[in-house]
Amino acid sequence: MKKYPRIYFQILRMTAALMMTYRLNLLVQGSFMIVYLLGFLFLINIVFSKTQSLGGWTRDEVILLFSVYTLIWGIIESFFFEGLRQFSISGVKNGDLDKVLTKPVNAQLLISFSTPNPATTPHEVFVAVLFIHQLFILHGQLYPANVLVATFAGFCSMGILFFLYSSYATLAFHFTNSSQALRALETISDNAQYPTKIYPQWLQPFLFSLIPIAFLGYVPTSFLLGRGDWKLLWITIGVLIGSFFINQFAWESGLKKYSSASS
């Protein structure tokens, strides 16, 4: 099982070398994300100057939720979202999948994780500082058991997001403009920085399934703050298992339809 860490280490090495070749890109992308982060904090301060809570969450809790969301989204962006995006744009249409499918490796993992995005790293460090700061502020609400469950829920959430986003990426097997689906999910993901409870009741089931933004921040943060219950935990595990099978089915059936591209 040392094979996959070795492959990933080499990919990271290559990506880092690539990013350093285009250093200005790195600088611009990193700076842009930090501006976005400051923008959110500014906005949330304006919102909380008019109200005491948002969907039952205090200002500090919302900022913690935001930092968890930004960390999870950053991890997704850094590790697999770009790979999925590239796949949905050219993997099937241009036959780029050919060069992966013949390799003795899980092709879906390779395409997903072959385009890491280290440009988010400075941003991640900044958010990690904010996250730790919020933990100090809210330490009265934190218990070791909650931290453990939240960590578990965080890993489950990342699994769910990987499987569901991968399933959306497999739409590329069926129509050429499938990258729009991932772009839409990316845009919608901004809404994960607010508690899921603020959204209408009828919409909430979708936020735990088709548009899985609840797992981007709300679920792990709820457990961290002791707001999560058994029902939420079982939903998380159930969605993880379901999304795994959906992804397997979507990938396998897509491959059967794959016709490569003319040479």
Added chain:
Amino acid sequence: MVETIMSNQSIISIKNLKKYFKVYKKKPGLMGSIQSLWHREYEEVKAVDDISFDIFPGEIVGFIGQNGAGKTTTLKMLSGLLYPSSGKVQVLGFNPWDRKPEFQKQFALVMGQKNQLWWDLPAMESFLLNKAIYEVPDAQFKKTLDKLMDLLEVRDIVNIQVRKLSLGQRMKCELIAALLHNPKVLFLDEPTIGLDVVMQKVLRDFIKAYNKEFGATIILTSHYMGDVKELCKRAIIIDHGHKIFDGELQQIIDQYAVNKILSLTFEEEKSVIREQLEKFGEVKEFAFPKATILVKRTEAAKVAGKLLAELPVADVNIEEPSIEVIIRQVFESQHTK
């Protein structure tokens, strides 16, 4: 349980392989585009239609066909990229589209028109990635890489960004990336496409050397008959998805070459006119003192004797037509059928 279809000792076995694609036919122009929004016509394209053959260890087989004949589609099925519509395939005892790692570690597919190297990085980085993917031990990697770099003379370019290499240099690096794990079976899809004659020759020599050194079985598709002539004893010709010939290259000549070419040089002090030659065969070229005549294969020796007896011939050569011409005749004869 995989049912064995491989005949005695064959390394690749194909039985009644078919691959049909459903292709959308769009009418031209804006109206055609608008109509296609609610009504679409589809056509079934038989890319590969009932092909069977066996390939044995160590063979280099030329896979010949015009554009769209089904060569690349067959190679893609052999390497597990495409599922066939029907038929059976076994490569090294595996069903390719099961995509088992044990199988994938034993073959390589090189497409002349596609690259696997990372464009903005030196080729060496891609070699290291393949080393990790194929789990090549350090010592074997070093040994193989050294050997391949020497054979292809690329030692000084593997640390230069791929996008800064010439097409030929890039192709050499592509080959190295594909061969680092010492595959037993190699599918080469037009590896010399776009290369100049010198580079074509270098790659041919390399393929020949690789086959000899590693005993690899190679299927090669190419539009350059030079590749096939120089590398392959055996050729498989496919046309519109059908196999129309499978055998030694010499057999193609025996079977399909209708004519032989008589190249004549006349004595310069005597005069010969074109009309004198026409009774012997079809005059292809005439520029005294040289002429080229096409004569029936079966009568070539007899006609040459008559020419020597009746005309002031200083030199005569009986030649086979070029393989390109013969293959063209093969396709033409198929289309007239």
